[in-house]
Amino acid sequence: MDSAELHATVAAWYRENARVLPWREPTASPWAVMVSEFMLQQTPVARVLPVWEAWMARWPTPAALAAEPPGEAVRAWGRLGYPRRALRLHAAATAIRADHGGRVPDDHAALLALPGVGAYTAAAVASFAFGRRHAVLDTNVRRVLARALSGSQYPLNAATAAERALAEQLLPHLEGPANAPAGAPDAPVTAAEWAVASMELGALVCTARSPRCADCPLADACAWTRAGRPAHDGPPRRGQSYAGTDRQARGRLLAVLRDADGPVPQARLDEAWGEPVQRARALDGLVADGLVEPLDDGLYQLPTGVPAANPTP
């Protein structure tokens, strides 16, 4: 199967099977797309949806978010996880207001320069919000390419230069929006549509644990299937421990502050995590990350964005 055939096959599947998601609507603003990409970093769609809706209702533009303290972003982030993303999204909104006239930039380099925006997010926003042509290499796409083209069950732990080169080479030449016009099943496939379609195939069919190969439009051409779907052979993929880690401690501490109306005394944090050494280390880390602001008298709160007044000597 050549790449044109690959694009057409996956796009045809996508036009029939894509989930309806608010940030994919043609009316979705670049900011709406950007917020979704931040939230979707390592967090499943189902958990993002309600938080995204509330976020967009409250902060429909970057300037609206930038006008509020970063702690409000952390609070609204809720239990999506990795709350530093909330802080970075707030910082990105602030940079957009300061440096881009309040509009999400439309080119990859300017996006990449924003806090919390890496190679994936810059390519995704440029593609999905602006119809630009970039390789969007997320975990779904990497898995689809590993199976369909390389014949392995899983991609390597880290994306290689060869992988990125392959993704570039596979990119359709056509620019334009990610969604084909309604009722145009044979519309040409844009780079952005290929990106969202290959991601969606990985998310719905070519899944990590139990791929639904019977429903896959690429099953006949898939190198991994043709090879008999051999089990992963290579270094073990790194696991993620959690219970008892600093991450869990940080999560418990921050949850107390999120759920409180105002500043919280140290004693409330002590209840949230019993082990004092780890608790202190976790709290220090949260403060260092800017997720927590220490006040006088052993009080703590979510960040206000206003540096605490220095006591006069």
Add this chain to the structure above:
DNA sequence: GAACCGTGGTT
């Protein structure tokens, strides 16, 4: 390059 950074659903 490897470690670190949350949370909850699925297998």
Add this chain to the structure above:
DNA sequence: TAACCAAGGTT
């Protein structure tokens, strides 16, 4: 049930 996994980014 414990392990795995999720539209990554930063240091």
